[in-house]
Amino acid sequence: MFEKILIANRGEIAVRIIRACRELGIGTVAVYSEADRESLHVLLADEAYCVGPAPSAQSYLNIPNIMSTALLAGVDAIHPGYGYLSEQAHFAEICASHGIKFIGPSPESIARMGDKAAAKQTVRAAGVPVIPGSDGPVSDEREALAIAEEIGFPVLIKAAAGGGGMGMRVVYDRQQFASAFQIARSEAQAAFGNPNVYIEKAIERARHVEIQVLADEYGNIIHLGERECSIQRRHQKLVEESPSPAVTPELRQAMGEAAIRAAQAVGYANAGTVEFLLDPDGNFYFLEMNTRIQVEHPVTEMVTGVDLVKQQILIAAGEKLPWKQEDIEWRGHAIEFRINAEDPDRNFMPSPGRITLIHAPGGPGVRFDSGVYSGMMIPPYYDSMFAKLIVHGRDREEAIARARAALHDLVVEGVHTNIEFHLRVLDDEAFRRGQLSTDFIERRKLLSAS
Amino acid sequence: MNLEQIKQLIDMLSDTDVVEFELETPEFKVKIKQGVPQAVPPAQAAPVLAPAQAAPAPNAAPAPAQAPQADNLVQVTAPMVGTFYRAPAPDAEPYVKVGDIVEVGQPLCIIEAMKLMNEIESETRGRIKEILVENAQPVEYGQPLFIIEKL
Numbered sequence: 321m322f323e324k325i326l327i328a329n330r331g332e333i334a335v336r337i338i339r340a341c342r343e344l345g346i347g348t349v350a351v352y353s354e355a356d357r358e359s360l361h362v363l364l365a366d367e368a369y370c371v372g373p374a375p376s377a378q379s380y381l382n383i384p385n386i387m388s389t390a391l392l393a394g395v396d397a398i399h400p401g402y403g404y405l406s407e408q409a410h411f412a413e414i415c416a417s418h419g420i421k422f423i424g425p426s427p428e429s430i431a432r433m434g435d436k437a438a439a440k441q442t443v444r445a446a447g448v449p450v451i452p453g454s455d456g457p458v459s460d461e462r463e464a465l466a467i468a469e470e471i472g473f474p475v476l477i478k479a480a481a482g483g484g485g486m487g488m489r490v491v492y493d494r495q496q497f498a499s500a501f502q503i504a505r506s507e508a509q510a511a512f513g514n515p516n517v518y519i520e521k522a523i524e525r526a527r528h529v530e531i532q533v534l535a536d537e538y539g540n541i542i543h544l545g546e547r548e549c550s551i552q553r554r555h556q557k558l559v560e561e562s563p564s565p566a567v568t569p570e571l572r573q574a575m576g577e578a579a580i581r582a583a584q585a586v587g588y589a590n591a592g593t594v595e596f597l598l599d600p601d602g603n604f605y606f607l608e609m610n611t612r613i614q615v616e617h618p619v620t621e622m623v624t625g626v627d628l629v630k631q632q633i634l635i636a637a638g639e640k641l642p643w644k645q646e647d648i649e650w651r652g653h654a655i656e657f658r659i660n661a662e663d664p665d666r667n668f669m670p671s672p673g674r675i676t677l678i679h680a681p682g683g684p685g686v687r688f689d690s691g692v693y694s695g696m697m698i699p700p701y702y703d704s705m706f707a708k709l710i711v712h713g714r715d716r717e718e719a720i721a722r723a724r725a726a727l728h729d730l731v732v733e734g735v736h737t738n739i740e741f742h743l744r745v746l747d748d749e750a751f752r753r754g755q756l757s758t759d760f761i762e763r764r765k766l767l768s769a770s
Numbered sequence: 771m772n773l774e775q776i777k778q779l780i781d782m783l784s785d786t787d788v789v790e791f792e793l794e795t796p797e798f799k800v801k802i803k804q805g806v807p808q809a810v811p812p813a814q815a816a817p818v819l820a821p822a823q824a825a826p827a828p829n830a831a832p833a834p835a836q837a838p839q840a841d842n843l844v845q846v847t848a849p850m851v852g853t854f855y856r857a858p859a860p861d862a863e864p865y866v867k868v869g870d871i872v873e874v875g876q877p878l879c880i881i882e883a884m885k886l887m888n889e890i891e892s893e894t895r896g897r898i899k900e901i902l903v904e905n906a907q908p909v910e911y912g913q914p915l916f917i918i919e920k921l
Contacts, residue, residue, distance in 0.1 A: 354912055370910040371851055385911060388851040388883035392908040418884070 321637050322346050322396040322421070327361070328386050329401030332691035332707055333615070334361035337399045340629040349393045351386055353379035355699040360691050367393055374701045380404050383411055390420055397421035397636060399629075403703075406612035407434055423636040425611050429586045433609040437480075443606050446585040448578045451597065451605040453520035456480075461501050464519055468497060471521045477501060479508035480516040487511055490522050525757040526597040528552070529564050529604065531579035532620045534631060536641040537589045543576035544624050545650050547593075547616055550756040551745065553668070553767070558738070559745055560616035561655040562623050565716065565754025566598060575604055576645075582609055591617075591632050597758075615658070615708070618689060622654035622712040652712055653719040657727065659690075659707040661698050663736040668767075671736035672700035678707075681729035685712040685722050688730075698735055709742075716754065720746055741766070771798050844894045846916040848909040852883035856905045864905075870898045871921065878916060881909065896920045 324347035327337045334350060338361060341348045350365035355374035362368045369389045372379030379385070381404060390398055398415055400406035406424065409431040415422040424430070433439045437456065444450045452471045457480045458464040468475045468491070477500060479487030487508050491500045501517070509515040528549045535541040548564035549557045567575070579594035586609075593614050595607040617628045626648075635641070662668040674697050680688040690707035692698065698706055711726055713719035724746050727739055745751050748764050761767055783791055783802060792801045848854070856864040856879055865877050872878065877889040878898075896918040903915055 369851060370912050372911045379911075384883055385851040389910070391884060392851070392853065 322633065324349060324366075324393065324395045324397075325423070325633070326351065326386070326390045326393060326395040326398045326420075327365070327401065328380070328398050328405055329403070330356055330359065330361055330380060330691070330702065332689050332705070333401040333613075335364060335691050336629055336689060337401060338364050340627065340633060343630060344633060346633070349389070349395055351380070351389055353701070355697075355701055358696060360693050360696060369393065374699065376404070376702065383414060387414060387418060387420075390415075391418065395420060397423055397633075399423040399632070400612065402612050402614055407610070409434060421636050423632050424590050425586075425588050425592065429588050430611045432586045433592075433611050436608055439608060440606065442585050443582040443609075446581045448582045448585075448606050449604060451520050451523065451607070454518045457516035457518050459505075459516070461498060464501055464517075465494065465497050467519045469494065471519065474522040474524065476520045476522040477504040477517050478520055479504070479512055479514070480518055481508065481512035481514040487517075523597050523599045523605065525600050525759075527564065527566055527756055528557075528595065528607075528758050529567060529575070529598045530593045530595040530610075530614075531575050532614075532617070532628070533579050533583045533588070533592050533594060534626070534628070534635075534641065535583055535589050535592070536635050537638065538640055540641045540644075541580050541583050541588065542641065542643060542645045542648060543579050544620050544626060544628075544648060545572055546575060547619055548756060549616060550758050551751075551760050552758060553761050557616065558658050558761075559655065559742065560619055561653065561716075561719075562619040563650060563653065564598075565756065566602075571602060571604075578604070578606070582606065590635050591628055615705070616656050618687060618708060618710040619654040619656045622685075622687065622710060623650045623652060624648055625651070652714045653716040654710060654712040655716075655719050655723055656708055656710045657723065657742045658705050658738075659709060659730070659732070660704040660738045661706055661735040662704045662738055664738060664741055665736075668738065670700065670704040672698045672704075673735045674698070675706075675732060676734035677731060678733075679729075679731040681709065681726035683722075683726070683729075685719075686710075686726045687712070720752065771800060776800065842896075842920045843899065844896065844918045844920055845914050846878060846890070846892065846894075846918060848881060848911060848913045848915055849890065850881055850883060850888065851910050852881040852888070852908070854903050854905070854907050854909045854915065855880040855882060855887075856901075858887075858889075866898050866901075866916075868898050868901060872896065872898060872918065890915070892918065894918050894920055 325341050326349040327334045338348045348365040350362050350368040351371045352362045353372050353374050371385040371389055372382045398420055405411040407430055409427040412422040412427040412430055440450050454467045474490055474492045477489045489500055489504045491497050504517050505515045508517055529546050531546050532544040546564050546567050547560050547562045549560040551559040582594050591613050593610045596604040597607055598604045621628055661671045663671045675692050678694050687710040692706045709726055711719050711722040713722050727743055744766055750764055790803050865879055872892045874895050876892050878892050879890050880887045881890055899919045900917040
């Protein structure tokens, strides 16, 4: 077992990892930027080292300083958390070449799933359904139209160099296609310096449903069920839940098996998430695979009882998975709410500042994962999310009631938060009925200030 | 750590409401628990910090030093994480000593990271007033290394 782990991250996930290390009796080394000197993760760790000035590029992404710290502190392993270096294959390689275990999959797995177009080809060959579309960029308009007609309208014309929802255009029929295609190419050129576009089926009223997989380094892979993450603003998830109101046990099994095939196709080890789009007819299509622990991992932990971060550490230390697929059971319903320091009256602009008071909710089935304490500064340089509220109930109704109580119980003073927004979601009729899709926020007009 | 130091440590702790104190170095490990007559509520929002002045812990990051008060004093801080060396080689003369006059661009020390030696150059013309770290000491980003009196 590892003696010491360096956590190459900050905020609530760094605190989460430190907690798991504490439980396992492993020493913890935190790294921090000058802006995070008084952060909770720095104060909780056994050792802490400053690795750079405030900007992430010079601190949390500063590989030389982080590796130097790891070597000086004599750590056995590095946990990269999510974001930052967690999906940088060359960082995983650098760890390996210095004899430090990277807590995650191999550099090859990261690279193969990191290239989104290549990932699609890889999983398709493994029998995983992918979104119908062109095999790559299409520059000829007639060819593009032929593909569109074969897939069936509506289609999406997507910039190959785009991402995060940028550079996409929906076309509903062949009359619109020609001009839309030309405009999309010019837009792609202007925005990304690359005019290449490809065609994909546009799935309407799709749900974002992802499957958590867990694999040890001996080839054993299981899935831990799904998370529904359809409530998003600008492709940033805000509310996640497990199970998904739209997933039956049969569909869970089918998606779970598909996710395992995707993971097997790249020889995956450790924790990972396979994202799918689920259409209203119950068809699911591979979107991408995230080769790291995710923000919303707690909802899976609450319904399965599996401690995912602890398992990541144990797997990396060479332990076999203690469960077979048939050992995994799902109990009750869990929902997570991301608590962000943002101002709802100013278009959810980040609202950094000092948290003068934070009072965490509690009680049965209430979990609060936070990276802050009363009196701590939330710096302006990083993500606005500073905590997650997760509730668990015996069913979705109880989870919703518990969430409402807990969100009222939660007090944050000193910065603006999106707590009111979450309360509006809970009151929304479509939400209560589980009628979710990735356009939920726009469709239900939940963004208008209260 | 000798018995006298441990007694001093215990005396120092008894003046605080620290309940549990643990210190570990490569040479020794000491754990002190203070018995309390009634239940002490566990620390809530603010985590309990070991008193920084108890004993030198080799891996503890020093609190950032106050910038030198005088206008003509300049602090040289580490631009990277690594090991501080005063000389280009183990048996060589140190780059600078206290009292030396240095020019802009003159190397003051080496910070070694992952087997790469990085010479740290002075950005000031002045006299070395203080050297704040020891040879072969690990340093973190921003850690004060030298105080130079501007000339």
